[in-house]
Amino acid sequence: MAQQASAKKKRKKDLQALAVFTRGIIKENSLFVLLLGMCPALAVTSSLETGLGMGLLVIFVLTLSNIVVSLIRKVIPDEIRIPAYIVVIATFVTIVGLLTEAFAPALHESLGIFIPLIVVNCLIMERANNFASKNNVLMSAIDGIGVALGFMLALMLIGGTREFLATGAIAYGIYLPLPFEGSIINAGLTLFQMEVFIGPAGGFIVIGFWLAVFKAIELYNKRKKKEARDRWIEKKKKEAAERKRRKAMESAGGSA
Amino acid sequence: MLAKLKMALILCVIGAASGLGIVAVNSFTEDIIEQNRMREQLEIYFDLYGLDMPDSFDRDDEPRDIYCRWEAVGYDADRNRIGRIVTYCVEDERVSERAEVFDKDGNLLGKVFRVEHTNTFGLVVTLVALDTNNEIIEVRIARHENTPTYVRRIIDNHLEPFKGQDINDVSFYDGSTGATSTYGSIIHAVRATADNVVDDRALSDYRVFYPDAAYYERVFEYTLGCIDARIAVYDSDDELLGHVYPAWRANDHEEIALNIAISEGTFKGVRAARPDDRASEELLQALEKYEELDGLPIDDVEADFDETVYDPTINHLVTQAIIRCQESDEQREMREYFLWSRGWDDLVEIDHEILQSYQAHYDEDGDLLGHVYHGEIDTSGLSGAYDGGILKASVAVFADGTVSSVHLVASEESDFATRTLEDNIRIFFERSEGIDKDGLADAFSGSTTTASAFNEIVEAALDYENAREGD
Amino acid sequence: MSPTVFFVAxxxxxxxxxxxxxxxxxVCPFLGVSKRSETALGMGGAVTFVMVVGSVLTYLIYYYVLEPFDITYISTIAFILVIASLVQLVEMFIKxxxxxxxKALGIYLPLIVTNCAILGVAETNVREGYAEEFGIMSGLGVAAASAFGAALGFTLVIFAxxxxxxxxxxxxxxxxxxxxPISLIVAGIMALAFLGLEGIV
Incomplete structure (x- = not known):
């Protein structure tokens, strides 16, 4: 009996961990839903690979800062919470900056100033303050990976779109030591060589476009849900009315 | 109070932990980052000419030739020389530097022009490598901030056709589909190279004194003093036009680099050497006054100096140049030991393990400056099975026990290893002036057996001079 | 060095x-705060002040502390701490x-710590190498001028x-x-317009 109960409890915990993990990727996607971390999303997404690179760095920083913040959450007095978090985050950002410069110099060069700026990425501070400071280490780590993964996927989506529109190819860069050479898709379509999408204006427009697409999907789902609910209410109403009528008839019949 | 103390303590602990973490990661990555930077700056030149990849570099950022920006020597794992890069300033602002690449035997392989151009999307650094016949060996993008996809496309498709073309007659790819900003930067780089293939910053400065100058030759390098070298300038018929003495000195405000020209007893003028266009307004104004002296016999020039009218630093440099142009070969040789040497005794043979002879030097007033020691050493006994043959060197030691200068006289090593040794000596002892016995050990750590042999001679000389003091 | 350098910066x-x-x-305050013109100006004012003072302080720290001790790799952590404490001090002082x-600026100050424009401009100032180009003291002037210009640009854009x-x-x-979404499209069109100014200086 006890064993069964504990297994059940464990499954529940697993489910919860899974929920924490997936929530950050889709339902609470930091970029498309919460609109956090807009600056790097615009600046470093001129190609799929830069987006991927930035995303990896954010995964590293966010996961580790979440773990450390969660570890020290009980000893940190409330008044100095924010400065302590800033120091923790800035430390990991510096470390990740040094490691990138050593092992992926081309990526370091192309991300440039946006590596130190991970410090002020609101996303990381927000997770430290709102999640890691209240949950245990494991959950914080899972949350960090999930949220950062969602951020990375968003960056890759934007980067891939911009790269494809501007060059007709995807992942044709030379930044990351990727296992594959050359391009994933190289349509070579001159039609798609619109340089404006690599430039600053393209960043704003592509993010705006994707936000509108996700909003449209959300609106559609909402409408569908509302319609279903309306239908359900309608049905219930009808049933209730039917019951009432039948009852009335029955009582009328009974009395007749 | 206690709570506040606790807060401060916690912040300190976090700060210390973070500092520790960063310092640890930094000490781990520092070398790799440095290596990456080296690779970008230096190895690429070796790669362009198909030389082996060097294991280590010695880089000199302040070469004696004032037209040089920097020079670097690459060595393999056994510290044998692989090649040498010397970079020069170029008058044209489009070209940031011109590098000459030499192989291990000192043969010129070709020139590389480095062009940095900023297009709409950012910086593109292009290297155009030429062989000695001015044919393009390779056009390479060293660094860029452009869209990687476009750059990759350019690298894949449009750089190959440059190979083997004559730099003065290059045909560009002009298909409209490939004409991107990056390719524009490359065209810019190749054109800038073509315009500067024959340009020589130093020569154009020497033409101020000798309008017909066609080429020049460094006759001597002076190791001591503020005059760097004697440069002979020739016209196109190989006729000697005169000499130029580049001079360098730092005063309170700036580093002064001058060219002083003297031709057969006539003072041709003194002008600022313009390598980085660093000459200040004050210096240029001061130099203007000296233009009156152009064309005077050198004896009159010396008589003409007036500290209130002219600049004392420039006066000093011009005086030094005039001394240099008048001295005999023997005087020149002796002044390589002690700059202020005006008289010397004959060689005195001595009975010593390493040193063979010494010679006393005196200054203008006949006071003792110090002694020059000539010594030789057998390197075979020094470290294990290594045999570098006999090494001969001369060391000039001031009477106070500090080194004035050191000279490698002969080495039985192969040319190859000797050059490496010369590099070492240059690097360790070029600025050895003033080093005493304690300083010697610092200047010397971590070098090769031949260089240690050299060190033995220097040490023996210092010991001998110190013992003499005690007499 | 002529005054045009500052003007150009x-x-x-x-x-x-x-x-x-x-x-x-x-971009975050640009999208988040700028719904009313007055708010935009208030934010602009606060950013201008913190950006100029912050740039000067970080510049001095970089060249007089970090570089002499050869620890420039900790610049990020040093800069963010300087900016955060500066904002705190300014807030207390104004209060x-x-x-x-x-009342006018106070509510924007805490937001500024996470405004990457401040840290970004401070980092750019040392990366651009003004000190190497103009000397440390003149470089400080150029750095302050470009921080001021950047802040003006920020104010101009969020106000517009x-x-x-x-x-x-x-x-x-x-x-x-x-x-x-539509704001981002508008911003994109504004960016295109600003792209047209390239090549003026």
Missing amino acids: IISAMLINNVVLLRFLG KVSKKLY FSSIRERLDAAEVPNAWKGI
């Missing part, structure tokens, strides 16, 4: 390399000195954008595009 940082539209720094000013958004709220926009 200001114009270039303000228009040609506009922080928000072309360098993507400070003591002028209640009116505090807030005015546009006041109109935009009244416009008929498809449901999915309402709010942030």
Whole structure:
């Protein structure tokens, strides 16, 4: 009996961990839903690979800062919470900056100033303050990976779109030591060589476009849900009315 | 109070932990980052000419030739020389530097022009490598901030056709589909190279004194003093036009680099050497006054100096140049030991393990400056099975026990290893002036057996001079 | 060094390399705060002050502390701490000195710590190598000038954008595009316009 109960409890915990993990990727996607971390999303997404690179760095920083913040959450007095978090985050950002410069110099060069700026990425501070400071280490780590993964996927989506529109190819860069050479898709379509999408204006427009697409999907789902609910209410109403009528008839019949 | 103390303590602990973490990661990555930077700056030149990849570099950022920006020597794992890069300033602002690449035997392989151009999307650094016949060996993008996809496309498709073309007659790819900003930067780089293939910053400065100058030759390098070298300038018929003495000195405000020209007893003028266009307004104004002296016999020039009218630093440099142009070969040789040497005794043979002879030097007033020691050493006994043959060197030691200068006289090593040794000596002892016995050990750590042999001679000389003091 | 250098630095940082539209720094407040013109100006004022003072401080720290000790690799952590404490100090100072000013600027100050434009401009100043080009003290002037220009550019853009958004709220926009998406498209068009200024200096 006890064993069964504990297994059940464990499954529940697993489910919860899974929920924490997936929530950050889709339902609470930091970029498309919460609109956090807009600056790097615009600046470093001129190609799929830069987006991927930035995303990896954010995964590293966010996961580790979440773990450390969660570890020290009980000893940190409330008044100095924010400065302590800033120091923790800035430390990991510096470390990740040094490691990138050593092992992926081309990526370091192309991300440039946006590596130190991970410090002020609101996303990381927000997770430290709102999640890691209240949950245990494991959950914080899972949350960090999930949220950062969602951020990375968003960056890759934007980067891939911009790269494809501007060059007709995807992942044709030379930044990351990727296992594959050359391009994933190289349509070579001159039609798609619109340089404006690599430039600053393209960043704003592509993010705006994707936000509108996700909003449209959300609106559609909402409408569908509302319609279903309306239908359900309608049905219930009808049933209730039917019951009432039948009852009335029955009582009328009974009395007749 | 206690709570506040606790807060401060916690912040300190976090700060210390973070500092520790960063310092640890930094000490781990520092070398790799440095290596990456080296690779970008230096190895690429070796790669362009198909030389082996060097294991280590010695880089000199302040070469004696004032037209040089920097020079670097690459060595393999056994510290044998692989090649040498010397970079020069170029008058044209489009070209940031011109590098000459030499192989291990000192043969010129070709020139590389480095062009940095900023297009709409950012910086593109292009290297155009030429062989000695001015044919393009390779056009390479060293660094860029452009869209990687476009750059990759350019690298894949449009750089190959440059190979083997004559730099003065290059045909560009002009298909409209490939004409991107990056390719524009490359065209810019190749054109800038073509315009500067024959340009020589130093020569154009020497033409101020000798309008017909066609080429020049460094006759001597002076190791001591503020005059760097004697440069002979020739016209196109190989006729000697005169000499130029580049001079360098730092005063309170700036580093002064001058060219002083003297031709057969006539003072041709003194002008600022313009390598980085660093000459200040004050210096240029001061130099203007000296233009009156152009064309005077050198004896009159010396008589003409007036500290209130002219600049004392420039006066000093011009005086030094005039001394240099008048001295005999023997005087020149002796002044390589002690700059202020005006008289010397004959060689005195001595009975010593390493040193063979010494010679006393005196200054203008006949006071003792110090002694020059000539010594030789057998390197075979020094470290294990290594045999570098006999090494001969001369060391000039001031009477106070500090080194004035050191000279490698002969080495039985192969040319190859000797050059490496010369590099070492240059690097360790070029600025050895003033080093005493304690300083010697610092200047010397971590070098090769031949260089240690050299060190033995220097040490023996210092010991001998110190013992003499005690007499 | 002629005064034109400062002028060029200001114009270039303000228009040609506009922080928000072309360098993507400070996009969050740009999208979040600028709904009303007055708010935009208040934010602009606060940013201008902190950006100029912060740039000067970080510049001095970089060249007089980090570089002599050869620890420039900790610049990020040093800069963010300087900026965060600066903001805290400014907040306390304004609160003591002028209640009116505090009311006008106070609420924006905490937001500034996470405004990447401040840290971004501080980092750019040392990366651009003004000190190597003009000497440390003159470089400080150029760094301050370009920080001032960047802040002006920030203010200009969020003010212009807030005015546009006041109109935009009244416009008929498809449901999915309402709010942030259409704002981003507008920002994109503004960026295109600013791209036209390239090559002035």
